[in-house]
Amino acid sequence: MFGQEIGIDLGTATVLIYVKGKGIVLREPSVVAIEKSTKKVVYVGNLAEKMIGRTPSNIETIRPLKDGVISNYEATAKMLKFLLRKVCGKTIFKPRVMVCIPSTISEVEDRAVREAAYEAGAKFVELIEEPRAAAMGAGIDIKKPMGSMIVDVGGGTTDVAVISFGSIVKAKSIKVAGDKFDEAIIKYIRKTYNILIGEPTAEEVKIKIGCLVPFDTAIEMDIKGRNLDTGLPMVVVVNSDDIYHALKEPISEIIDAIHIMLSDTPPELVGDISENGIVLTGGGALIYGFAELISDKIGIPVVVAKDPIECVVKGTGIAMQNREIS
Ligand code: ADP
Numbered sequence: 296m297f298g299q300e301i302g303i304d305l306g307t308a309t310v311l312i313y314v315k316g317k318g319i320v321l322r323e324p325s326v327v328a329i330e331k332s333t334k335k336v337v338y339v340g341n342l343a344e345k346m347i348g349r350t351p352s353n354i355e356t357i358r359p360l361k362d363g364v365i366s367n368y369e370a371t372a373k374m375l376k377f378l379l380r381k382v383c384g385k386t387i388f389k390p391r392v393m394v395c396i397p398s399t400i401s402e403v404e405d406r407a408v409r410e411a412a413y414e415a416g417a418k419f420v421e422l423i424e425e426p427r428a429a430a431m432g433a434g435i436d437i438k439k440p441m442g443s444m445i446v447d448v449g450g451g452t453t454d455v456a457v458i459s460f461g462s463i464v465k466a467k468s469i470k471v472a473g474d475k476f477d478e479a480i481i482k483y484i485r486k487t488y489n490i491l492i493g494e495p496t497a498e499e500v501k502i503k504i505g506c507l508v509p510f511d512t513a514i515e516m517d518i519k520g521r522n523l524d525t526g527l528p529m530v531v532v533v534n535s536d537d538i539y540h541a542l543k544e545p546i547s548e549i550i551d552a553i554h555i556m557l558s559d560t561p562p563e564l565v566g567d568i569s570e571n572g573i574v575l576t577g578g579g580a581l582i583y584g585f586a587e588l589i590s591d592k593i594g595i596p597v598v599v600a601k602d603p604i605e606c607v608v609k610g611t612g613i614a615m616q617n618r619e620i621s
């Protein structure tokens with residue numbers, strides 16, 4: 296076969312691309328900058344993300360995926376085309392592509408992903424359910440007759456799934472993940488310090504000092520925002536305890552979802568899960584204390600997978616490899 300074999304994790308926050316034989320070759324934010332009058336894509340990924348909140352009036356930045364599915368078809372297809380070209384170069388051979396999709400996706404959404412991938416230049420498209428890919432990428436041998444639970448905390452959604460014998464037994468998706476954490480931080484800082492901060496600042500705060508279990512010694516950070524009384528710029532010092540309080544509400548919704556999933560899972564599988572532990576994947580899993588908090592609340596071991604943002608796309612690599620073996 297002349298075309299490359301490519302795995303794509305088309306996330307709400309991040310797109311990752313895996314090339315068979317090479318590994319992960321691309322990781323960029325799922326953002327495109329579009330010229331309003333011509334609808335032409337001017338920037339994609341890292342460059343487009345830098346423009347958020349700073350665009351000139353003739354350009355808009357959009358995130359073409361929302362809650363794990365395509366919300367702007369044209370922009371998604373253009374983004375994919377740009378990224379595939381970046382990866383494949385100027386070859387005339389079209390790639391064979393495996394794209395990850397949420398397990399709770401509708402038929403229409405499923406078709407949209409396939410069509411966007413064909414439009415972006417794929418010769419052949421197959422889809423793989425994200426929780427299966429995430430589990431494989433986290434190092435779980437999913438074919439075993441052993442239940443495992445994957446909790447993938449992404450940008451728009453948290454997906455909780457139970458897998459056994461290589462298939463998804465149960466899956467649930469809630470719209471509480473990284474973006475909701477950012478919103479909760481914006482809300483808390485507005486209420487506590489009377490200043491308004493933007494989403495990129497909230498995300499930076501979350502990544503730098505966010506915690507779900509308080510640090511032994513609180514960490515501080517200066518943040519810039521707009522004073523809501525004067526309308527003028529202002530700097531305040533926030534600390535990790537602030538963020539701990541800010542994140543309490545969204546995180547409790549994730550814990551509830553895990554709880555409900557466990558109480559709905561057959562007892563044998565719950566036994567396996569409590570023995571092997573719940574595995575956390577996705578960028579949201581990187582917040583300090585995530586595993587410890589869930590383990591505390593649910594009473595079973597929890598681990599964060601190695602390189603959690605990369606698990607899903609690594610799983611596509613393993614699935615492509617296994618396709619050849621089986
Ligand atoms: P998706 O699969 O939806 O594209 P990702 O798995 O890439 O999402 O996760 C993106 C989310 O992870 C974003 O909300 C981002 O802010 C968050 N994130 C990334 N790195 C970290 C970190 N070190 N600490 C906390 N959150 C992080």
Ligand code: MG
Pocket residue numbers: 304306307447449450577607
């Ligand atoms: Mg994801």
